[in-house]
Amino acid sequence: MTVHFIGAGPGAADLITVRGRDLLARCALCLYPGSLTPTDLLAHCPEQARLVDTAELTLDEIVDELVTAHAADHNPVVARLCSGDPSVYSAVAEQMRRLDAAGVDYEVTPGVPAFAAAAATLKRELTVPTVGQSLVITRTQARSTPMPEGESLSAFAATGTTLAVHLGIGRIEQVVEELLPHYGPDCPVAVVAHASQPAETVLRGTLADIAEQVRAAGLSRAATIFVGRVLDAEAFPDSFLYSKGRDRRAQPGSL
Structure with missing residues (x-):
């Protein structure tokens, strides 16, 4: 068995x-x-x-x-x-x-993780050329298991990378407070609650207004918070993957 x-x-x-x-x-x-x-x-x-x-x-x-x-x-x-x-x-x-x-x-x-379903709802790729090529999946800590030393939101935010924050919607004000010094108030933010489910809710804003939106919507659980410039990126170059200049005879994985 x-x-x-x-x-x-x-x-x-x-x-x-x-x-x-x-x-x-x-x-x-x-x-x-x-x-x-x-x-x-x-x-x-x-x-x-x-x-x-x-x-x-x-x-x-x-x-x-x-x-x-x-x-x-x-x-x-x-x-x-x-x-x-x-x-x-x-x-x-x-x-x-x-x-x-x-x-x-x-x-x-394996299965489809919540952050991937939420990104699909947003119709956004989370790795955009020259804008953001990394994604940090993390969570906040309140009554749950303590975070390991060094794994704080501010530490991840210092890199400027895109964040997908779980278990933070109930502490949205604290999340914003930690991220503001690194991303600035105009940084795009999206919140997706109950991704792929009938009760799915989507909020879009910035670090300056997302906390107010979350409280007004009454969100308290089962939500992913995305923070990063990839969320509204438009003026970025095309990926090298399908470019005319790429040698398509190269072996897979040699990009």
């Missing part, structure tokens, strides 16, 4: 990968985050599959479900759905560590 950590995507049921969908269709047990998983997604599971909402479970209780299923070994597939993509803010690292200790096999199927 193998535990499959599956990226469920940002919310829309049809944004799961084909591989993830097919694994759900074969599972005997599916553990899912109830507050984040659309019911349409669970419809891919077989009728006889046992569905377990992990919203109120502790880490130990979740792992116990997985280890118990491994011991029973009645079906080769156990699905562990994770919102977005398992590689970012999914809390799978501690689950994997415990499965390693218990000798339970597992695999990971």
Whole structure:
């Protein structure tokens, strides 16, 4: 039996990968985050599959479900759905560590992360030639796990790179305060809440007015804050990728 950590995507049921969908269709047990998983997604599971909402479970209780299923070994597939993509803010690292200790096999199927779905909603590429070629995906810290030393918003902002800030919408004033000295009040900002879902909300503004917009819209969770000049970039050169001057006989990866 193998535990499959599956990226469920940002919310829309049809944004799961084909591989993830097919694994759900074969599972005997599916553990899912109830507050984040659309019911349409669970419809891919077989009728006889046992569905377990992990919203109120502790880490130990979740792992116990997985280890118990491994011991029973009645079906080769156990699905562990994770919102977005398992590689970012999914809390799978501690689950994997415990499965390693218990000798339970597992695999990971990627999904569409929230920031990617939000960028699609904005119809923006987050890496624009000569404007911004890097993206920092980070979060703020209040009651959650402390940020590592050196990983502060102001430290990232000092580079001037594009930021995608998670878990910061409830502290939007503090976020703005930390970023203003580095980006300036006219820096473009976009907020996307509940990306790809029916309740999707999009706000566009600058560091000077985005906090007021967020409070007026009543946003308090499930939002990504983007900060950077790529958000309104227009006068930038075309990418070298499709330029006439590029030698198309060159080997892939040699750009």
